[in-house]
Amino acid sequence: MALVSCFSFLAAFGGCGGPQSSLPSGSGITYWRTLSGAAGDAQDTLVARFNEQHPDSKVTSEFQGSYSDLATKLLTAAAARRGPQVTQLGTFEIRQFAKSGVLVDLKPLMNGPNGLDTSGWPPTLLAAGEIDGSVYWLPFNVAVPVLYFNQDAFAAAGLPGPPETWADFFEYARKLTRLDEKGAVQMNGLALWNITWPLLSMIWSEGGELTNRDYTDITLNDPVVIRMLIDLQSLVREGAATLPDKASGGHRAAFLSGRAAMILDSQDAFSEVFTQASGFTPALANYPAGAKGKVYAPGGGGLAILASATPEQRATAWAYVRHMLSPESIAYYARESGYVAFTEESRRAAGDLLQDPRYAAIHDALPYLRADYSVNMSPAVRNAFDEAFQKILVQNADVQATLDAADARAEAAVKEELAPQ
Amino acid sequence: MLDAGRRPLARAFRRNGREWLTFLLFVGPNLALFAVFTYWPILRSFVLSFTKWNLLAPAPEWAGLANYRRLFADPTFWRVALNTFIYAVAVVAVAQACAFLLALLLNRPLRGRALLRTIAFLPHVTTTAVAALVWVIVLHPHYGPLSSLYAALGVNGPNWLESASLALFAVIAVGIWKEIGFASLFFLAGLQGLPADCYEAAALDGVRPLSRLWHITIPLMSPVIFFLLVTGFIAATKAFDSVAIMTEGGPVYPASSTYVYHLYKLGFRDFQAGLASALACIFFIVTVAITALQFRMASRWVHYGE
Known part of the structure; x- marks a missing residue:
């Protein structure tokens, strides 16, 4: 090579x-x-x-x-x-x-x-x-977005290959989760990244939006976003998904050490995954498709x-x-x-x-790939959504109320941020 | 001396020109550095706090009191202020109590005392970044010594850095760990300078050790305690490095964010230099007020031996 x-x-x-x-x-x-x-x-x-x-x-x-x-x-x-x-x-x-x-x-x-x-x-x-x-x-x-998965864990769970749809993805995360005899989680089906970016593809491919390109319509509380976060919150509650802290290595460390069977990442992790994964065979695939097909951030x-x-x-x-x-x-x-x-x-x-x-x-x-970087570009929208989804997943906060508050906050902050100087 | 005081300044300067020159030579360089790197930035920051500026636009735009109004209406501001207060009180109180006890121990004739003193002081000379990383390893939910301890005890311990309610306390632990060594060094120096005759008289009067500590040691050590309270509190309110490395203010911002970290985030991550300057001015005023209050209260309990 x-x-x-x-x-x-x-x-x-x-x-x-x-x-x-x-x-x-x-x-x-x-x-x-x-x-x-x-x-x-x-x-x-x-x-x-x-x-x-x-x-x-x-x-x-x-x-x-x-x-x-x-x-x-x-x-x-x-x-x-x-x-x-x-x-x-x-x-x-x-x-x-x-x-x-x-x-x-x-x-x-x-x-x-x-x-x-x-x-x-x-x-x-x-x-x-x-x-x-x-x-x-x-x-x-x-x-581009890349799903990394533990091939051995997939085989052990009887799963034929990477999930094709987001519905499969949630189901697989549950099937891949392993508990010990005391009920403690040995392997999470999914370790989540604590930033907005991977969730964008999930939301867009299911037909949801966080904002339009010029920020005149902020929709952090879009019904699709609410549904996706309710699903993710359920996974976290059940122990099928986790949101590891960044200082301890984050989602990548959880995957590389075999403590999580899947991560939603980008190909930036490519060399890290294929040189550092130990004790299992890693593989990669595209993110699953949603109701609108494949739409990637x-x-x-x-x-x-x-x-x-x-x-x-x-x-x-x-x-x-x-x-x-x-x-x-x-x-x-x-x-x-x-x-x-x-x-x-x-x-x-x-x-x-x-x-x-x-x-x-x-x-x-x-x-x-979709020609829309707007969420990436505005710190106001990004900060509001990052904080909201972390609050929902870490603190088990009410999804609708948290996203409503985040939406209002983002709208006010965007006006301030984009006002001419 | 009285005459000299009444003379006009110019005459005094002519007569004592040499002394003035010497004075300026000694003070001037220091004053110039302070003026450029401390007083000017403070003044500039004060002016910027009334503007809207992203650091990149050619000129800041006048915004009046808008930044201050926005901050006072923002729950994140009050949360980071509360976090910083909790952090400062916890670090100062716990670290100083532990440091005082440690200094009492290290002041006794122990075998290997020099080594023990070095070990006690080591955390302070370790950079905060390294100390924070060490604590990240200690608290690691799967590989850290703490998780091994939980496993040995058969309990499922909490994950400190992933918990919005515990992350701040993990950061506080680093602050305490670093502060103990510094404070114990000052306490030890203070203890070694205490007059032996007080203790001899107390021994002759049959005063018990605990009573001796309460009625002799602590009052005599009060200037050192006061110094460490003032400097420790100011230093603790400026906590930044450990937050940046361990939690970045999360897991759900601002769960473990401190005032200075929030200031950095607003100014340098979110491009809001005016808002960050307003935050800095409030910080300056509150710190000066708390320090003044500490000095005012000091007359009630600090004894300078007069």
């Missing part, structure tokens, strides 16, 4: 040859990134490759912690008129940074002489960075250029962004990290990658 991976990397970049810089001399830039492990190392490799090709324009890659850590640092750096020239950025904060003039509109660069043809890219992914006719963010490490991050970059730095920054978004780079990144090769060209460049059924399943999710 390592040899194949090495060979495809060399083949992918073979045409690049030696140094080919035509960038302003001495226009070094800094790139802030998130993600550690394979997903971080692969980015550094791509940076090193860019530096080899452009010896006069060095890119320095700096790891800044999680997506939210990076956004916090970017916020303070921007306020101090400092910081990087290019940054990786999750979808959560694009709107705030773009509206405040921190990010460069990439549209003129995309349409310029050294442009970027995104006509073959999924519009669902491009939509996240488009605000008021401008483009402030381009997708790079695209994440996209995730992951992308790239943005900071407005504080000088014209020389912008030239280097744009060259770097183009390098990272070339089909070869996306294909390399997909192979190394498990993230999605989201363009047709990158999938071709990835060669036999999709022969692996795990990668194939991840890429099967692409057509079902």
Whole structure:
């Protein structure tokens, strides 16, 4: 596998040859990134490759912690008129940074002489960075929802394969739960992530909504949302599902240690699951379908250029962004990290990658991604829903009342958040 | 001295110019640092508290008292204020009581006393981040020593960090653990400086040990207790690191959030610098008021040996 991976990397970049810089001399830039492990190392490799090709324009890659850590640092750096020239950025904060003039509109660069043809890219992914006719963010490490499951536990419970529908999913969680002779839970059918993102796909595919894209209609107490949370609350009450605390390793640690049979995650957990799971055979599948079929919430991050970059730095920054978004780079990144090769060209460049059924399943999710990042983008809606669903699952709170209160709170907070400054 | 006091300032400065220069040389650098890194931010924060600003817009927008009105109407504000009060009272009271007893023990001629003193002080020199991580392991519901203890006792113990009603107490435990070492060091230094003649006289009068503790040791130690109460309370109200690492204010926010963590969340996670500044100003005023109250009450029970 390592040899194949090495060979495809060399083949992918073979045409690049030696140094080919035509960038302003001495226009070094800094790139802030998130993600550690394979997903971080692969980015550094791509940076090193860019530096080899452009010896006069060095890119320095700096790891800044999680997506939210990076956004916090970017916020303070921007306020101090400092910081990087290019940054990786999750979808959560694009709107705030773009509206405040921190990010460069990439549209003129995309349409310029050294442009970027995104006509073959999924519009669902491009939509996240488009605000008021401008483009402030381009997708790079695209994440899709992935269900990980314990194959041995499925076999022991007599389950033929991953659940096809959400109704199956709830039933399977109950069947997979194991109790000891005293009635204490040995294995939960499901360990839940304590964030909104995985639940979005569940809600959307069953026909529910949390908000529309411009936040004029907040519906945290949508009947579908209420029904889904009542079902999840029942699972937690029965011991079939758990919401582990983040500090103790969260839902992933529960799955990896064999204490939970299923988790709703993204392919970000890919290398962790397949290298660290012990005592059982892990497998992955797409999220189940709902009444509206498969509708998935996209995730992951992308790239943005900071407005504080000088014209020389912008030239280097744009060259770097183009390098990272070339089909070869996306294909390399997909192979190394498990993230999605989201363009047709990158999938071709990835060669036999999709022969692996795990990668194939991840890429099967692409057509079902929905062009709607709105919940990700508003901290007000996200905070209100996060707190509400945790209250419902951890404190066994009344579902309808809790969601009504969260809805009212989100509506008030959104007005405040989106008011012009 | 009296004459000098009546002289105009300029004349005094001319006559004592050298002394003034020396004074400024010593105080100036410190004052400059305080002005830039403490007084200016306090002033700026006060001004920002009357604005709406996301830290990114070119200029803050004047909002009058809107931030203060919004905070006082927000149940989360009152919850984090209550959490912080519970945290501070619990940490200061429990840690100081334990530290005092520990200092009494370590002040006795014990074998390996130096080692025991080092062990007692170690939690304080450990960074809060590391201490919090250690406690996450201790409290881990499946692999922690506490879960092994529950299993040995045959009970199904609670999951501290997953429980909205217990998570704050897990954070308090870290605060107490770290504070005990620091306070015990001060108590020990205080105990070693107590006049021996008081104890000799008490021994001659046949005063019992508990009575000696109550009527001699505690009154003589009252300045140290007062110092630790004031500084301990101020430090405890600023709790942040352990919350950030152990719970992030959850499991159901703000179940275990503290005032400063909430301030950080509003300012740097939710892009509301004006609101966070208002929170900071309220915090400043309340802390100064509580400290002033502590000083006012100190005259009733702190004895400086005059």
